Amino acid sequence: MNVHMPEGADRSVPTEAAGRGRAPSIRDVARVAGVSHQTVSRVLNEHPSLRDSTKQRVLEVMEELQYRPNRAARALVTARSRTIGVLTTRSDQYGPASSIRAIEEAAREAEYLVLTSSVTSTGRDALREALAHLVEQSVEGLVIIAPQQRVVEAISELSVDIPYVTMQSTGLLDDTVPSVDQIGGARLATRHLIELGHRDIYHLAGPQDWIEAEARMRGFLDEMGAQEVPTTAPILGDWSAEFGYYAGREMLRIRDFTAIFSSNDQMALGLIHAIHEAGLSVPGDVSVVGFDDIPEAAHFWPPLTTVRQDFAELGRRCIARLLEGLTGDSERYSGIIAPELVVRKSTAPPRR
Amino acid sequence: MNVHMPEGADRSVPTEAAGRGRAPSIRDVARVAGVSHQTVSRVLNEHPSLRDSTKQRVLEVMEELQYRPNRAARALVTARSRTIGVLTTRSDQYGPASSIRAIEEAAREAEYLVLTSSVTSTGRDALREALAHLVEQSVEGLVIIAPQQRVVEAISELSVDIPYVTMQSTGLLDDTVPSVDQIGGARLATRHLIELGHRDIYHLAGPQDWIEAEARMRGFLDEMGAQEVPTTAPILGDWSAEFGYYAGREMLRIRDFTAIFSSNDQMALGLIHAIHEAGLSVPGDVSVVGFDDIPEAAHFWPPLTTVRQDFAELGRRCIARLLEGLTGDSERYSGIIAPELVVRKSTAPPRR
DNA sequence: CTCGGGCATGTGCACGTTCACATGCCGCGT
DNA sequence: ACGCGGCATGTGAACGTGCACATGCCCGAG
Numbered sequence: 001m002n003v004h005m006p007e008g009a010d011r012s013v014p015t016e017a018a019g020r021g022r023a024p025s026i027r028d029v030a031r032v033a034g035v036s037h038q039t040v041s042r043v044l045n046e047h048p049s050l051r052d053s054t055k056q057r058v059l060e061v062m063e064e065l066q067y068r069p070n071r072a073a074r075a076l077v078t079a080r081s082r083t084i085g086v087l088t089t090r091s092d093q094y095g096p097a098s099s100i101r102a103i104e105e106a107a108r109e110a111e112y113l114v115l116t117s118s119v120t121s122t123g124r125d126a127l128r129e130a131l132a133h134l135v136e137q138s139v140e141g142l143v144i145i146a147p148q149q150r151v152v153e154a155i156s157e158l159s160v161d162i163p164y165v166t167m168q169s170t171g172l173l174d175d176t177v178p179s180v181d182q183i184g185g186a187r188l189a190t191r192h193l194i195e196l197g198h199r200d201i202y203h204l205a206g207p208q209d210w211i212e213a214e215a216r217m218r219g220f221l222d223e224m225g226a227q228e229v230p231t232t233a234p235i236l237g238d239w240s241a242e243f244g245y246y247a248g249r250e251m252l253r254i255r256d257f258t259a260i261f262s263s264n265d266q267m268a269l270g271l272i273h274a275i276h277e278a279g280l281s282v283p284g285d286v287s288v289v290g291f292d293d294i295p296e297a298a299h300f301w302p303p304l305t306t307v308r309q310d311f312a313e314l315g316r317r318c319i320a321r322l323l324e325g326l327t328g329d330s331e332r333y334s335g336i337i338a339p340e341l342v343v344r345k346s347t348a349p350p351r352r
Numbered sequence: 353m354n355v356h357m358p359e360g361a362d363r364s365v366p367t368e369a370a371g372r373g374r375a376p377s378i379r380d381v382a383r384v385a386g387v388s389h390q391t392v393s394r395v396l397n398e399h400p401s402l403r404d405s406t407k408q409r410v411l412e413v414m415e416e417l418q419y420r421p422n423r424a425a426r427a428l429v430t431a432r433s434r435t436i437g438v439l440t441t442r443s444d445q446y447g448p449a450s451s452i453r454a455i456e457e458a459a460r461e462a463e464y465l466v467l468t469s470s471v472t473s474t475g476r477d478a479l480r481e482a483l484a485h486l487v488e489q490s491v492e493g494l495v496i497i498a499p500q501q502r503v504v505e506a507i508s509e510l511s512v513d514i515p516y517v518t519m520q521s522t523g524l525l526d527d528t529v530p531s532v533d534q535i536g537g538a539r540l541a542t543r544h545l546i547e548l549g550h551r552d553i554y555h556l557a558g559p560q561d562w563i564e565a566e567a568r569m570r571g572f573l574d575e576m577g578a579q580e581v582p583t584t585a586p587i588l589g590d591w592s593a594e595f596g597y598y599a600g601r602e603m604l605r606i607r608d609f610t611a612i613f614s615s616n617d618q619m620a621l622g623l624i625h626a627i628h629e630a631g632l633s634v635p636g637d638v639s640v641v642g643f644d645d646i647p648e649a650a651h652f653w654p655p656l657t658t659v660r661q662d663f664a665e666l667g668r669r670c671i672a673r674l675l676e677g678l679t680g681d682s683e684r685y686s687g688i689i690a691p692e693l694v695v696r697k698s699t700a701p702p703r704r
Numbered sequence: 705c706t707c708g709g710g711c712a713t714g715t716g717c718a719c720g721t722t723c724a725c726a727t728g729c730c731g732c733g734t
Numbered sequence: 735a736c737g738c739g740g741c742a743t744g745t746g747a748a749c750g751t752g753c754a755c756a757t758g759c760c761c762g763a764g
Contacts, residue, residue, distance in 0.1 A: 022431065022749085022750095023750095025751080026751065035714090036713065036714045036715075037714090037750090037751085038713075038714065038715080038752085038753090039712085039713060041751065041752060041753095042713085044751090044752095047712095048711095049710085049711050049712055049713085050713090051712065054713085068487070068490075069750090069751080070428070070490065071424075071489055071490055072424045072425075072427035072428040072433065072490065072749090073719090073749070073750035073751040073752090074751055074752075075424035075751095076422070076424040076718095076720065076721090076750080076751075077751050077753080078719090078752065078753095079719075081423075081424065091453050092446065092449045092450050092453050094444065097443065097444045097449045098444045100443075100468075101443050101444050101470050104468055104469070105472075108469065113467055113489060115465055115466070115467065116466060116468055117456070118453050118456055120457075133460065135420070136420055136421070136423070137465060138423055138424065240647065241647060241651040242651070245651055266648060269648055269652075270651045273655070295592065296593050296618060296621055296648065298593070298594070299594070299597055299621045299624075299625040300652075300653075301624060301625055301652075377721080378721070379720075379721095388743065388745075389720090389721085390722085390723095390744060390745080391742085391743060393721065393722060393723095394742095394743085396721090397722085400741095402742070402743090403741095403742065406742080406743085421720090421721080422720050424719090424721090425720035426721055427721090428719090428720080428721070428748095429720085429721050429748075430721080430723095431749080
């Protein structure tokens with residue numbers, strides 16, 4: 001880490017008129033260019049009726065004075081902040097992080113800023129506070145990446161009065177809105193195991209409260225039902241490799257299964273760890289399927305069969321959808337994003 | 353994903369005076385409370401000379417009208433945005449993401465906002481643009497998490513005239529500033545391998561341009577030198593598991609080493625993948641040490657010996673340092689953050 | 705020639721807040 | 735009794751920008 005502080009005190013701008021320490025305003029530019037402040041404003045806003053010569057002159061003066069539009073002033077008068085807020089939990093996870101990044105890029109393209117507020121606890125108060133924090137910054141819209149049922153409830157209770165998008169991608173809500181088909185993805189994974197010949201399949205699910213966890217679980221159960229394979233109750237985890245490991249150890253004490261479908265890649269990793277530690281092999285003794293396809297999944301040992309979902313695309317569409325509402329256009333974005341089964345080496349027919 | 357748009361058109365606020373669609377201002381509050389707008393302003397700024405009864409009344413009216421201070425107006429007149437910008441590359445990686453999160457929390461605590469701008473390319477133009485973007489939002493300070501030499505150069509060339517902190521943690525710059533001792537961490541890892549009895553040790557480094565990669569490489573070379581172990585030239589990677597995998601395959605064609613120190617955990621994972629694929633064992637045939645201690649590292653197979661660095665702490669200190677400069681206090685934060693060697697199962701004495 | 709209309713530009717105000725200064729009041733020292 | 739200082743509050747201006755409206759000009763139709 002390294003720090004840089006500008007001199008500040010003796011800025012010693014020599015002949016420049018502005019002087020007062022404040023940055024040049026459109027009025028300064030106007031004076032130097034010999035036009036009115038409004039003309040400068042028009043240049044900024046690309047007003048159609050402007051003589052080219054005038055426009056050029058103003059632009060030159062702007063460059064010369066190093067003029068930068070004052071966002072606060074603009075926001076004040078237009079009552080638009082051109083800022084959207086992102087509320088997120090677990091922003092250090094691969095999925096959310098990718099989405100946030102995509103959101104940020106998409107927003108920047110539309111000349112919006114992104115204000116992130118990540119919250120550690122999912123308690124109602126923490127949420128309320130984070131939300132209030134964002135709203136008070138007068139964001140124009142909100143993206144909520146906190147895919148837990150209780151968060152969604154808390155949000156609707158708090159009656160946010162600005163447009164918001166929640167990134168709960170079950171794939172079963174109305175399809176006028178983009179989302180990743182979690183249920184379909186889970187069915188893909190489950191079907192893959194069944195088609196390999198597995199009948200004793202466990203599901204290591206995500207936390208009870210999480211919408212995506214629920215959707216994947218549902219996909220699992222649906223597919224098992226559709227194929228008439230008897231099912232055992234899913235185990236509820238917390239997404240962490242740590243949990244996957246301990247769950248795996250526990251499960252192996254009984255070992256009445258030949259395959260596990262884990263609700264995300266991290267837990268699958270922990271699972272594989274536990275299986276190896278017990279002296280068993282993947283996929284020889286147990287097949288494992290994950291979900292997400294994090295970049296590392298291809299290099300797990302064995303490389304993980306998993307379901308890929310495009311977080312970045314989801315983030316982009318979220319912003320598109322939100323901005324479209326903001327700007328008044330109502331062209332519908334639609335279509336669910338189809339996840340994709342990536343078959344690697346962690347699955348094989350059951351031994352017999 | 354799910355979208356919510358407020359009615360907007362027929363908001364139908366019943367008797368409220370404000371009406372006009374605009375949010376209530378301090379003048380509205382003042383009118384209702386029967387005081388001047390300045391008194392309301394004083395309540396907001398916790399001015400000392402205010403009668404308790406007055407203050408109370410104003411606060412009640414604020415609550416009643418759902419008054420929210422207008423950030424833009426305040427920023428306009430004070431010329432302070434209470435916003436800091438974060439410029440980052442690869443924000444989807446564990447390290448940067450953790451730091452960003454910590455930065456965001458620390459900033460929020462100090463009632464600052466965080467504006468993130470992540471940049472994919474490290475080309476000078478992309479950097480200039482991202483930087484300009486942030487500066488134009490009139491951020492008061494900048495944290496730059498883009499630990500590449502060329503970024504640092506580009507930044508200093510662009511002559512940013514606001515305070516900024518670059519998160520380049522070599523551990524050798526002046527110690528009045530917090531940073532993680534990368535060199536020390538790398539020496540720890542290297543010494544561990546040497547003490548186990550390894551003599552033929554390779555180093556899979558990060559990209560040439562990255563300051564941290566350079567520091568770790570230097571730590572490796574320093575320690576090897578100090579212990580008088582002959583060294584081969586490090587291999588330059590790109591931090592990805594993918595690269596680690598291909599590098600590993602290449603290296604195994606010669607196989608004149610018994611241990612590898614990888615500059616991060618992801619590459620170590622790829623390395624292990626390649627080693628396993630070649631039918632060799634870790635740590636039996638090759639010992640591997642990583643760097644970072646990402647949460648998954650404990651569940652790699654075998655669990656990875658690595659060097660833990662506290663990204664969150666680094667982020668916090670960064671903000672502390674920046675804000676301290678901003679607010680004028682100049683109490684020095686100091687002390688480098690010591691990384692810690694975490695010995696797991698991927699290292700053992702060389703076979704013989 | 706006159707008048708209307710569009711183009712290029714200017715004028716003044718509004719946005720919501722803080723700052724500098726002004727005001728009235730009360731109590732205390734002389 | 736008078737004045738002075740500090741407290742509680744009020745008044746007006748400023749911050750930088752965009753909007754509504756006004757202005758002057760030129761060109762073409764009648």
